[in-house]
Structure formats: structure tokens, C-alpha cells
Amino acid sequence: MPAEPASVALPLAAARRRRLRADRARQLADLLRHQILAGGFPDGVLPLEDALAADYRASRNTVRQALDLLRGEQIVARQPGVGTVVVCEKFPHGLERLQGLAETLHEHGRVTNEVRTVGPVAAPGPVAHRLGLPEHADVLCVERLRRLNGLPLSLDLSYLPMDIGGELLGCDLENTDVFRLLEQLTGGPLGHAEITLEAVNADAHSAAVLQAPRGAAVLMLERLTHLPDGRPVDLEFIRFRGDRITMSGVLRRSL
Amino acid sequence: MPAEPASVALPLAAARRRRLRADRARQLADLLRHQILAGGFPDGVLPLEDALAADYRASRNTVRQALDLLRGEQIVARQPGVGTVVVCEKFPHGLERLQGLAETLHEHGRVTNEVRTVGPVAAPGPVAHRLGLPEHADVLCVERLRRLNGLPLSLDLSYLPMDIGGELLGCDLENTDVFRLLEQLTGGPLGHAEITLEAVNADAHSAAVLQAPRGAAVLMLERLTHLPDGRPVDLEFIRFRGDRITMSGVLRRSL
Structure with missing residues (x-):
């Protein structure tokens, strides 16, 4: 590499330092984010900048910049007279087992569902296809805004075949996971589900429903759940507020 | 519920329709998003609005609004004389097995890594703790910007104990997954990893490195990988561009 002329080297070195x-x-x-989510600051107050600098082997400037980043993500806030406090609460959704929201979060509080849409619709082609139904068969379409202890967590849209889904119309969809209702209706445990997770920016309407800022990061889950005999029974599109949910599991190297 | 006075009912009804x-x-x-990601439009062109309206049992207005949403997410674009074309490509990362990026994406192209940082640092307290090392022991810190066929996919930061990580300093980190290198160095397969997934908005600096818009949705993966004997060997923080990666797997109802 040719030597940089002195006039270029100085700005380059400064850019590298930045x-x-x-x-x-x-x-x-x-x-710090991980420590916060793991409950590493149980009283909700972060140590002083000097203590953080010592514990994390960082300069005070780096500590200050890192806290700025976390403030930008609305994970912490500066509270006069107290210091830097944790202001977010993320809830762990398991990736180990197929579970409904109320099941997986039962230790964290009560899940309630605002039913926004419920009723039969003619299945769009791809929905019929994925549920193994004839073209244009009716399916039950259910959309719910789900809350934990009153706080909006996710917006869930489900499509179910009418022979099973129709029975849901008389059920308590406001207080019960669809999985649990399906198991009551079919008399046994569900089988498996194919899932796909993505991170997307919320569109304006979804953001408004979830009471999140427009463009907020959303963890989007697409899930096709099957009965034990393999029949697909529930096609879902779920938008989780990124600032309120984490997904955790264990992966193994050999299957 | 009391009857709404006519002057209120009209705007309310209009709001409900909206x-x-x-x-x-x-x-x-x-x-449509799912169809696009699943390769349902193999020539990259969506059907005309009328055809979509028929296939998805929707009005033309709904089709138009839905395409607007996907345009806003930069999944499709309108191309004069052609119609609505797919402009995003998302790559599937498996949630089934513990795999490195090059392994999981080998069918999709070549993964190369720009090594941004590599060298020993004194472990911050929480890093030492999670890697089971004494306070302030040195760890190898490696940060790589990872590309698939030249396109930025993820920004990965790893901390490894020096007795194993030190050996990585002589290895080809630009073209090889750390998992593969670790297996060459230790002479056998890795064990398991605890993972946590979140959706976050990219801060300005991460966005610039990933060549994504500021605030772009990022799929953030925190992963602690262990050797078969249970020893933690690799603590990682990975930011995947949300518009380029999906995570897919199968969950079962009973374990």
C-alpha cells in the first residue's frame, strides 16, 4: 500500500479513531443490554459511570456513548437525582416448545386479547393451499391485539379451517390461547409448527394498533401449526413489539 | 351500550371503515409477503392487480393499499412497463441446528467476512463471567462484517477465551466460519448454544456499517456456544439486516 500523504493521513487517522x-x-x-434483559440490575438502577467503566474495562467516554445508544433505544433513561434507570421490560418467549402466548408468559402476568376481527371469510388462494383446503373454501379469520398486564405485546392474525375454527366462535377468545382452545376442541395435544421469524419496521397502521412509534422494529412470526396427524390447522401472522419480546432457545450442533 | 347520536355515529362509522x-x-x-419470500413469484413479477384481487378475494383498493405497504418496506417496486416487481431477497437461516452463516447459506452463495477488529482485550466483567473465566482475564475479541455474494448481511462480535481464541489469530477469518475453525482447533464437533433473538432498530453507526437506513429493523442474535463438555467457548452478538435474513425452524408441542 503506498504511503498516505500527511494531509490525508491525519483525517484518515481521525476517522479511524471515531x-x-x-x-x-x-x-x-x-x-449492558444483555445484562439489563437478564435482570442483572435488579433494583432497576445502573451503576455510576465510573463503576461501569471499571467493570466493563472501558473509558468513561465509551460508557457515556453506550448509555446514549441505550437511551436512543428507550431501554434506559436518565432520572435526575437517581442516575440511569432501566425503563424497558422485555418478556421471554420460548423457542423450545410450541406454546401460546399466555402459556409461555404465565409467570409474567395475565394475557388478555382484544378481538378485532372474527368470522368466516373465503380463503385467499395461498391460505387455502397452505391449509390443504379447496380453492375459495371458507376459513375462520381471527385477529387479536394481545396484551400482557394491559400492555400491547402483539397483533395476531389466524386463519383456521371452518370445521374446527367454526367451533371457536363460541369460545372465550379474549382470555384463552387459541392453542388451548384447539386442544379442548380436538381432545388432544397439537402436533408441530413450522415457524419463520423476521425483523421488520412497523407500517403506520400496525404501529398505531400496537401503540408503538411508526417504524418501530417488530419481530414478525409466521407459524403454520399442525394436528398430530399432520393436518394443518392454524396459519398465523404475528407481529410482536420488538421492545417487549425476546425469543430464547437452545440449538445443538448435531441433530 | 347507549346509542350514538347521529352527529357522532357518522364519523365513527367512517373511522371504523377506514x-x-x-x-x-x-x-x-x-x-403476499410470505408468497414473495417463499419464491411464489419465480419470475420476480407480481400478477396484475385484478388477478391479485381475484386470487386473494380482495377488492382492488385493498390490493393497491397492500402493494403500497410492501413498497414502503422495499419488498416490491413499481417498474414502468413491467408492473410490480420483487426487489428484496431474504435468505433463510436455520433454527434447527447450530450452524455458522456460511454453512447455513451455502446454497445461496459465498460468505466473506471483513475483519474489523481482532485481538486480545481484558474481558469486561460480564463477559468473563459468562465465559467462566477469572475477572479481567484476556479474551479474543473479533468483529466481522459478513457479506453474502458481496452484500452486507450481518455484523458479528465474538468473545473467546484466549487458550482457544488465540489460535484463531493465524486462521483465515475472512473466508471461514468461526464454528468451523473452532472444530478444526478442538478436533471435534461443538456442543450446544443458548440463543436469544430480538428485533431492534439499528443505531446510526450499526446502520452505516451494515449499509442499511438508520433505524432499519435488525434481527439481533445473542449466542453463547459451548464445547461438548459444556465449557462456554464463544459469546456472540450478531446483528442481521432484517431485510436480508429470515430464521426458520420447527417447534413441537410435546418435548
């Missing part, structure tokens, strides 16, 4: 500083702040923010 | 229309457009957009 980049390094920004990298370090982000790296520290990631560690 | 909400319903917005719900329907989002619901259709979700179906």
Missing part, C-alpha cells in the same frame, strides 16, 4: 470509538460504544451497549 | 380497510390491506400484505 470508528473505533463508535465500535467500542456499541460493543459495550450490547453487553 | 380501520377495516387498513386491517384488510395489512392482512393481504402479509400473505
Whole structure:
């Protein structure tokens, strides 16, 4: 590589230093984020900047920049007279087993559902196809805004075949997971589900329904659940508020 | 519920209709999004609005609104003389097995890594703790920007204990998954990993590195990988561009 002329080298070196500083702040923010989500600051107050700098082997400037990043994500806030406090609460959704929201969060509080849409619709082609139904068969369409202890968590849209879904019309969809209702109706446990997770920016309407800022990061789950005999029974599109849900599990190297 | 006075009922009814229309457009957009990601439009061109309206049992207005939503997410674009074309490509990362990026995407192209940081650092307290090391022990810190066929996919930060990580310093980190290198160094397969997935909005610096818009949705993966004997060997923080990666797997109802 040819030597840089002195007039270029100085700005380049400065740019490199800025980049390094920004990298370090982000790296520290990631560690703090994990500590916060893991309940590492049980009283909800972060240590003072000096203590953080010592514990995380970082400069005070890096600590300050990292806290700025977490403030930008609305994970912490500065509270006069107290310091930096944790202001987010994320709830863990398991990736280990197929579970409904109320089941997986039962230790964290009560899940309630605002039923926004419920009723039969003619299945769009791809929905009929994925549920193994004839073209244009009716399906039950259910859309619910789901809350934990009153706080909006997710917006769930489900399509179910009418022979099973129709029975849901008389059920308590406001207080019960669809999985649990399906198991009551079919008399046994569900089988498996294919899932796909994505991170998307919320469109304006979804954001408004979820009471999140427009463009907020959303964890989007598409899930096709089957009965034990393999029959597909529930096609769902679920938008989780990114600031309120994490998904956790264990992966193994060999199957 | 008391009857609404006529002067209130009219705007309320109009608001309800608007909400319903917005719900329907989002619901259709979700179906189209899935079809697009599943390769349902192999020539990359969506059917005309009338055909979509028929296939998805929707009004033309709903189709138009749904396409607007997907355009807003930069999944499709309108191309004069051609119609609505698919402009995103998302790659599937498996949730079935513990795999490195090059392994899981080997059918989709070549993964290359720009090594941004590599070298020993004094472990921040929480890193030492999670890797089971003494306070302030040195760890190898590696940060890589990972690309698939030249396109930025993820920004990965790893912390590894020096007795194993130190050996990585002489390895080809630009072209090889760390998992594969670790297996070469330890002479056998890795064990398991605890993972946590979140959706977050990218901070300005991460977005710039990933060449994504500021605030873009990012799929954030925190992963602690263990050797077969249970020793933790690799603590990672990975930011995947939300518009380029999906995570897919199968969940079972009973374990």
C-alpha cells in the first residue's frame, strides 16, 4: 500500500479513531443490554459511570456513548437525582416448545386479547393451499391485539379451517390461547409448527394498533401449526413489539 | 351500550371503515409477503392487480393499499412497463441446528467476512463471567462484517477465551466460519448454544456499517456456544439486516 500523504493521513487517522470509538460504544451497549434483559440490575438502577467503566474495562467516554445508544433505544433513561434507570421490560418467549402466548408468559402476568376481527371469510388462494383446503373454501379469520398486564405485546392474525375454527366462535377468545382452545376442541395435544421469524419496521397502521412509534422494529412470526396427524390447522401472522419480546432457545450442533 | 347520536355515529362509522380497510390491506400484505419470500413469484413479477384481487378475494383498493405497504418496506417496486416487481431477497437461516452463516447459506452463495477488529482485550466483567473465566482475564475479541455474494448481511462480535481464541489469530477469518475453525482447533464437533433473538432498530453507526437506513429493523442474535463438555467457548452478538435474513425452524408441542 503506498504511503498516505500527511494531509490525508491525519483525517484518515481521525476517522479511524471515531470508528473505533463508535465500535467500542456499541460493543459495550450490547453487553449492558444483555445484562439489563437478564435482570442483572435488579433494583432497576445502573451503576455510576465510573463503576461501569471499571467493570466493563472501558473509558468513561465509551460508557457515556453506550448509555446514549441505550437511551436512543428507550431501554434506559436518565432520572435526575437517581442516575440511569432501566425503563424497558422485555418478556421471554420460548423457542423450545410450541406454546401460546399466555402459556409461555404465565409467570409474567395475565394475557388478555382484544378481538378485532372474527368470522368466516373465503380463503385467499395461498391460505387455502397452505391449509390443504379447496380453492375459495371458507376459513375462520381471527385477529387479536394481545396484551400482557394491559400492555400491547402483539397483533395476531389466524386463519383456521371452518370445521374446527367454526367451533371457536363460541369460545372465550379474549382470555384463552387459541392453542388451548384447539386442544379442548380436538381432545388432544397439537402436533408441530413450522415457524419463520423476521425483523421488520412497523407500517403506520400496525404501529398505531400496537401503540408503538411508526417504524418501530417488530419481530414478525409466521407459524403454520399442525394436528398430530399432520393436518394443518392454524396459519398465523404475528407481529410482536420488538421492545417487549425476546425469543430464547437452545440449538445443538448435531441433530 | 347507549346509542350514538347521529352527529357522532357518522364519523365513527367512517373511522371504523377506514380501520377495516387498513386491517384488510395489512392482512393481504402479509400473505403476499410470505408468497414473495417463499419464491411464489419465480419470475420476480407480481400478477396484475385484478388477478391479485381475484386470487386473494380482495377488492382492488385493498390490493393497491397492500402493494403500497410492501413498497414502503422495499419488498416490491413499481417498474414502468413491467408492473410490480420483487426487489428484496431474504435468505433463510436455520433454527434447527447450530450452524455458522456460511454453512447455513451455502446454497445461496459465498460468505466473506471483513475483519474489523481482532485481538486480545481484558474481558469486561460480564463477559468473563459468562465465559467462566477469572475477572479481567484476556479474551479474543473479533468483529466481522459478513457479506453474502458481496452484500452486507450481518455484523458479528465474538468473545473467546484466549487458550482457544488465540489460535484463531493465524486462521483465515475472512473466508471461514468461526464454528468451523473452532472444530478444526478442538478436533471435534461443538456442543450446544443458548440463543436469544430480538428485533431492534439499528443505531446510526450499526446502520452505516451494515449499509442499511438508520433505524432499519435488525434481527439481533445473542449466542453463547459451548464445547461438548459444556465449557462456554464463544459469546456472540450478531446483528442481521432484517431485510436480508429470515430464521426458520420447527417447534413441537410435546418435548
